[in-house]
Amino acid sequence: MDLYQEAVDYLESQHVSVEAEVDALEEEDVFQEEAASPLLSPLHHETLDFPETLTLHSPEELLERRLVVLKGILEAEEVYLRELEALLMPMKALRAAAGTSQPLLSSRQVQTVFYQVPELRDMHQSFYSDLKARLSAYCQDEPQLSEEGETHHPGFELIVGDLFLKIVNQLGLYGGFIGNYEEAVEIVRKCSLSDERFRILAQSMMTNGSDNTRTKYTLEALLYKPLDRVTKTTLVLRDLLKTTPAEHKDYPSLQEALRLSCSFLSGVNENSQSRREVTLSHGMRRQLMRDGFVLDTSDGERSLRHLFLYTDLLLCTRFKPASRGKQDQYRFCWFLPLAGLKLQWVAEQERSADAQLRLHSIRTKMYHLRQQLRQHTGYLATRNRKKLEQMELMLLKHSPVYRLELHSPSGKSQSLLFSSLYELEDWREAVHKLTTDNLETVPPDLLTLTSACVKLRMTQQPPLHSSHDGGDEKGLCGTLTVAIHSACGLQHPACVYVCVEVDGYEFYDKQAQTHSSVRSLSPFWDQELSFQVDGAKELRVICVSQGDGQDDTVLGKAAVGLDANTLNKKWRRQTLHLGQAELTLSLKYCSHPLEPPSSTTQTQPIFCVPIDTAAQQEGVLVPHVVRCCVEEVERRGMAEVGIYRISGTTSDINSLKAAFNSNLREAVTRLRSSDVHAVSGVLKLYLRELPEPLIPAELFQSLANALDIADMNSRLIPMMSLLQSCPDTNRHTFLYLLHHLQRVSEQQEVNKMTLLNLATVFGPSLLRPPVVGAGQDGPTVDISQEVVVQVQVVFSYLQCNNLPEAQTSLPYDTDSEDETTHV
Incomplete structure (x- = not known):
């Protein structure tokens, strides 16, 4: 449906039931200009959102709102007059040049292009001057007493109906302009193609704003302004009439003005080509590029909206599905030009306990509805499917955690x-x-643009998985584990984390993130992320650089298809090329019946638990807390005097400990900004609080005996043999720590930490004698001798020049050759 037919249908609705139509125009900011003041515009949704049952009961309240509308009308008229002046600016020069040997336009073409524009300017100038004078006089009036002695609101004395009636009686000028519009635009287009001088002029029209800012327009865009304005007249009259009490002297005049305006629009030729889209300054026609459903927070609440991305603007609408035989409709919410638009995304704060509980309740209900759908058919299945869709809409509203902020110039x-x-x-x-x-935005006809969304939309409905007919049966159902190994190819050192998402039903958390790596050109994680999936068909991977005090930046992303026929319980290694990063990961899938979603997904604590338990739940050989603290110390603590000897503050250490026990990613983020001595203190605390020491207690006496061997090389032989007998997690964590401490001592001239100093600090935490009692017998060890053994054992290991390399993660055996996905 085109511009004029849409307007006519709406305006004629005043004579019939207006339930849907009134709601539409009350919410549609369809003619709000980007630069207009939201407080003064008579068409801004915040000033005109009147419900069907009017809440402004008293005449005084109506008159106050009426004044806001009138001020907005005056502001809009001022903007429109500036646009008409800009349109007329080149007319005299073009007319003068028409008589020369090299005219840009002929005299007839000049007359056609600017036909009726001077008359329209004069008409609106007169209306603007008269309305401004009456509003100025009104603002100086004092409240008056009526004959009964009551205070009389001065708004009853503000008479403007005759002004609107006068301008409506002159709308015939617009009839001539509209009839001529097609030919005028055709002249502009043809001359722009044939004459470079005219093209430069037609694409460089400027208007001066009230704040001395200048806005660039095309000549074609300015010629479109009167078409926009003639429809606006009728809408403004309706808004003004709604805020005018029935007993006001203006009420009959405004009713008549509205009737005449409706009559004028209904007589406009529906086949006129004036409804066509305007051409942007660079020659491209406005096109729909993308659309989809998002959550909009403009009104302070989360509201599901349909977003349309056009060549030069973003249009946000509210979708109203068809009912009672009517067509689907869209209601305008807001639009933003793309020219100069700034975008910034941030992650929302962690959900509150109440929000987590609400999400769990929704997901549990969805799970049980899904189970019932698989068991029933017919009417019961249809009813359950409808309930499931309603629950998915609720989840869609409460689950988002990423905010995209849009800022217009x-x-x-x-x-x-x-x-x-x-x-x-x-x-x-x-x-x-x-x-x-660097697009220039042609002000859109939002009424036509919004009504056209029904035909142009690519996304028919919100992404509800339950609406798909049986397609989910082919997806993965069970546990999908993703091991994120490492990345390379970065152009600059960065702290990087990887976000992994899966699709399918939303009964379980479908997104997880690694911790942030240490600043490096080759980030390293070896971190496992596990998902419960139902109907999953795609894995999405996003690589993000975490800025220091700046916004996070997406380095690249990739989507990987999930096929149950190629995934099994054995790891499948893949390399993804996403943006500037090359990411290596492994996938493993185990098919099994799913349990209802659990109420909590919190990370199990890692402090004060056996190290093999912590490593097993993380899928590694060296726990992340050890690796992350070591990496952070090596990043900014190697030159710190007394590193590991000087303690950090107890409060900082306990805060980091609590973070590691609850959320690894949050802990690593805090680690990056914590005092380096607090970081080293967390590492020492973790090792000290292990229920069993890193070097098993049963090896204490054997290691003590090895110290009796005077020759260091000979002593290390039995010591290395004893180390090899340790459990894998203990051995690799100990070797990882030894290599780190050796690197620390290499800078002992700066940090004053020799190998003996480091052994003195770590010895008592890494090695402890067996506890006598509880059914265990053994020789008692003198406390002074115990400390000597602890320090000397660690010191001996640190002096070894050929320590085996530590393996930080479990081997990811694959069942096929590595795959590489280019994205």
């Missing part, structure tokens, strides 16, 4: 929420690709 901002970082980045990339062209 005019100061207008909007925020959108996403549950998927991958989807957010898709939108950001699409917008960024268009904004890099």
Whole structure:
């Protein structure tokens, strides 16, 4: 449906039931200009959102709102007059040049292009001057007493109906302009193609704003302004009439003005070509590039909206599905030009306990509804499917954790929420690709643009998995484990983390992230992320650089198809090329019946638990707390005097300990900004609080006996043999720590930490004598002798020049050749 038919249908609705139509225009900011003040515009949704049952009961409240509308009308008229002046600016020069030997336009062409524009300017100038004078006089009036002695609101004395009636009676000028519009635009287009001088002029029209800012337009865009304005007249009259009490003297005049305006629009030729889209300054036609459902927070609440990305603007709408035989409709919410638009994304704060409980309740209900769907058919299945879709919509509203902030040069901002970082980045990339062209925005006809969304939309409905007919049966059902190994190819050293997402039903958490790596050109994690999946078909991987005090930056992303026929209980290694990074990961899948979603997904504590338990739940040989603390010390603590000898503050250490016990990623983020002595203190505390020492207690006496061997090389032979008998996790963690301490001592001239100093610090934590009692017998060890043994054993190991390399993670045996996916 085109511009005029849409307007006519709406305006004629005043004579019939207006339930849906009134709601539409009350919420549609369809003619709000980007630069207009939201407080003064008569068409801004915050000032015109009147419900069907009017809440402004008293005449005084209506009159106050009426004043806001009138001020907005005056502001809009001022903007429109500036646009008409800009349109007329080249007319005299073009007319003068028409009589020369090298005219840009002929006299007839000049007359056609600017037909009726001076008359329209004069008409609106007169209306603007008269309305401004009456509003100025009104603002100086004092409240008056009525004959009954009551205070009389001065708004009853503000008469403007005759002004609107006068301008509506002159709408015939617009009829001539509309009839001529097609020919005028055709002249502009043809001359722009044939004459470079005219093209430069037609693409460089400027208007001066009230704040001395200048806005660039095309000549074609300015010619479109009167078409926009003639429809706006009728809408403004309706808004003004809604805020005018029935007993006001203006009420009959405004009713008549509205009737005449409706009559004028209904007589406009529906086949006029004036409804066509305008051409942008660089020659491209406005096109729909992308659309989808997002959560909008503009009104302070999370509201599901349908977002449309056009060549030069973002349009946010509210979708109203068809009912009672009517067509689907879209209601305008807001729009932002892409020119100069700035985008920034941030992760929302961690969900509160109440929010987590709400999400768990929704997911549990969805799980049971899904189970019932698999068992029933017919009416019961249809009813359960409808309930499941309702639950998915609730989840869609409460689950998003990523916020995309949009900032326009005019100061207008909007925020959108996403549950998927991958989807957010898709939108950001699409917008960024268009904004890099430095587009100039032609003010859109939002009424036509919004009504056209029904035909143009690519996304028919929100992403509800339950709406798919049986496609989910082919997806993965069970446990999918993703091991993120390492990345390379970065152009600059960075702290990088990897976000992994899976699709399918949303009964379980579908997103997980690694901790942030140490700043490096080759980030390393070896971290396992596990997902319970139902109907999963795709894995999405996003590589993100974590900035120091700056916004996180997506380095690249990739989507990997999941096929149960190629995935099994054995690891499958893959290399993904995403952006500037090359990421190596492994996948493992185990098919099994699913249990209902658990109420908590918190990380199990790692302090005060056996080291093999912590390593097993992380899928590694060296626990992440050890690796992360070591990496951080090597990043910024190697030159710190007394590193590991000087203690950090107890509060900082306990805070980091609590973070590691609850959320690894959050802990590593805090680690990056904590005092380096607190970081070293966390490592020492972890080793000290192990229930069993890193070197098993049963080896204490054998290691003590080995110290009796005077020759160091001979002594290390039995000591290395004893080390090989340790459990894998203990041995590799101990070797990892020894290599680190050797690197620390290499800078002893700066940090004053020799191998003996380091052995003195770590000896009592790494080696302890067996506890006598509880059924265990053994020789008692003097306390002074115990400390000597602890220090000397660690010191001897540190002096070994050919220590075996530590293995930080379990081997990921694959069942086939490595795969490489290029994205």
